[in-house]
Amino acid sequence: MINPQMVMYEEEFNQIQAVVxxxxxxxNAKVVFIVDKNGQLIAASGDxxxxxxxxxxxxxxxxxxxxxxxxxxxxxxxxxxxxxxGEKANIHIQLVGNRVILVVIFDSRSSLGxxxxxxxxxxxxxxxxFESLLxxxxxxxxxxxxxxxxxEDIDNLFND
Amino acid sequence: xxxxxxxxxxxxxxxxxYGPGLCGKTTNLQYIYERTNPEAKGKMISLATETERTxxxxxxxxxxxxxxxxxxxxxxxxxxxxxxxxxxxxxxxKGVDGVIFVADSQIERTEANLESVENLRTNLxxxxxxxxxxxxxxQYNKRDLPNVASLEELRQMINPTNVPDFEAVARTxxxxxxxxxxxxxxxxxxxxxxx
Ligand SMILES: Nc1nc2c(ncn2[C@@H]2O[C@H](COP(=O)(O)OP(=O)(O)O)[C@@H](O)[C@H]2O)c(=O)[nH]1
Ligand SMILES: [Mg+2]
Numbered sequence: 290m291i292n293p294q295m296v297m298y299e300e301e302f303n304q305i306q307a308v309v310x311x312x313x314x315x316x317n318a319k320v321v322f323i324v325d326k327n328g329q330l331i332a333a334s335g336d337x338x339x340x341x342x343x344x345x346x347x348x349x350x351x352x353x354x355x356x357x358x359x360x361x362x363x364x365x366x367x368x369x370x371x372x373x374x375g376e377k378a379n380i381h382i383q384l385v386g387n388r389v390i391l392v393v394i395f396d397s398r399s400s401l402g403x404x405x406x407x408x409x410x411x412x413x414x415x416x417x418x419f420e421s422l423l424x425x426x427x428x429x430x431x432x433x434x435x436x437x438x439x440x441e442d443i444d445n446l447f448n449d
Numbered sequence: 450x451x452x453x454x455x456x457x458x459x460x461x462x463x464x465x466x467y468g469p470g471l472c473g474k475t476t477n478l479q480y481i482y483e484r485t486n487p488e489a490k491g492k493m494i495s496l497a498t499e500t501e502r503t504x505x506x507x508x509x510x511x512x513x514x515x516x517x518x519x520x521x522x523x524x525x526x527x528x529x530x531x532x533x534x535x536x537x538x539x540x541x542x543k544g545v546d547g548v549i550f551v552a553d554s555q556i557e558r559t560e561a562n563l564e565s566v567e568n569l570r571t572n573l574x575x576x577x578x579x580x581x582x583x584x585x586x587x588q589y590n591k592r593d594l595p596n597v598a599s600l601e602e603l604r605q606m607i608n609p610t611n612v613p614d615f616e617a618v619a620r621t622x623x624x625x626x627x628x629x630x631x632x633x634x635x636x637x638x639x640x641x642x643x644x
Binding site (some may be wrong): 443 | 450452456457461463491493496505506510513514517518521536539543544547626630633637638639640
């Protein structure tokens with residue numbers, strides 16, 4: 290009854306990271322990151338030491354949720370793409386496979402056209418990776434590492 | 450929806466503070482933020498109106514420590530309490546792993562509390578959740594005020610199913626961490642069940 294869990298394994302993570310790393314280069318972007326629809330950061334690349342990716346992830350998800358709500362009211366399916374133009378930084382937000390959100394932050398060294406083009410290709414790749422990840426999670430025997438934890442483990446977390 | 454990341458060896462969970470307008474949800478988060486070590490917390494974000502009423506949500510990422518080599522990270526959200534922000538509340542409940550209902554103990558807020566619990570139940574049901582199956586705790590806030598209902602009355606009205614509940618004075622922090630720990634514990638226990 291609770292939502293299916295989102296799980297990330299090393300193999301898929303490396304594939305996703307490779308896509309994100311390449312997108313930073315190919316799109317001349319400053320930062321690229323991927324967030325799930327609940328605001329959890331999945332992967333990031335580029336100049337990430339100078340930005341608060343956790344906050345951005347949560348706000349991006351809030352933004353997508355809000356536009357999704359607007360789409361519903363307008364009987365639209367979903368607004369899959371958003372673009373915000375700033376004085377120095379621009380943000381391109383793309384919903385991928387209705388599951389995750391791909392965010393590209395870029396400046397005047399790049400252009401919206403280039404970003405759009407590269408995002409399109411990256412989205413297709415990401416879609417495949419997330420599809421196979423989802424299948425893997427649903428396979429029987431894909432147990433949560435938390436199946437083994439004891440009440441004591443949980444209590445210990447709070448004993449300080 | 451919790452997110453288990455084998456690569457980063459961390460587990461992420463989403464907790465939502467729910468309750469009527471001005472019951473003290475944002476104050477809970479502010480207290481937690483103030484009392485948490487810098488390395489265990491991220492920035493607190495408040496999307497608020499100019500008069501500091503929550504407009505969309507407050508957000509606070511917290512790390513609670515490790516279990517079996519996995520970092521436990523909790524994302525705390527509050528909802529805007531006013532009735533007309535219902536669409537936003539629904540959005541914030543998406544993918545929730547645990548709920549804290551913050552009640553305003555003042556007698557004149559009785560109806561607002563009841564309306565809000567009912568609204569919580571309805572909004573969860575719309576997304577296929579049942580409040581009776583979700584990790585859920587109740588906090589009776591503002592116990593410091595003179596015009597408050599008794600604990601028994603509040604329990605009867607707001608907590609008929611007897612989930613873990615706590616008296617609190619969020620402004621000074623009384624009961625704030627007890628409430629958080631209780632719901633975090635329920636969420637982790639739920640993960641253990643492997644639902
Ligand atoms: N007396 C008292 N006031 C409180 C307490 N908790 C919150 N408040 C006050 O109630 C008001 C609304 O709190 P806020 O956290 O913004 O409510 P929210 O709408 O639920 O987010 C603020 O002025 C708080 O300082 C409490 O335990 N006792
Ligand atoms: Mg608030």
